[in-house]
Amino acid sequence: MALPTAVNDQITDSVTQANVKVLGDSPAMAMGAIYQSLAHSTGILYENAVSSQQQLQIAAQAATNQGVIQIYSIDSMAGAVSTQKISQSDVPDTMLALLSSLKATGLSVT
Numbered sequence: 001m002a003l004p005t006a007v008n009d010q011i012t013d014s015v016t017q018a019n020v021k022v023l024g025d026s027p028a029m030a031m032g033a034i035y036q037s038l039a040h041s042t043g044i045l046y047e048n049a050v051s052s053q054q055q056l057q058i059a060a061q062a063a064t065n066q067g068v069i070q071i072y073s074i075d076s077m078a079g080a081v082s083t084q085k086i087s088q089s090d091v092p093d094t095m096l097a098l099l100s101s102l103k104a105t106g107l108s109v110t
Contacts, residue, residue, distance in 0.1 A: 086092070
């Protein structure tokens with residue numbers, strides 16, 4: 001015990017024991033706070049992982065959808081490309097000239 005004081009010895013002992021208990025509990029409390037923080041961080045990690053998987057699934061579905069659209073539009077795209085090529089060439093003029101020549105000679109064209 002410390003030097004004699006005007007305070008009762010039992011009060012001094014109880015305060016000392018309470019202080020020792022606080023000091024003894026502090027490592028456990030600190031570890032509890034660390035474990036709680038770790039659990040919270042792990043929860044956020046899993047939330048972010050699920051969100052990323054959802055976004056990747058949406059992107060995969062969109063890519064698949066665009067691929068199917070491209071597959072189904074091959075015929076119409078091929079027709080559009082061939083129409084554009086024909087319209088930019090001199091084939092229509094040649095066909096018109098041939099038709100005019102046939103009509104001028106009197107041949108029947110159906």
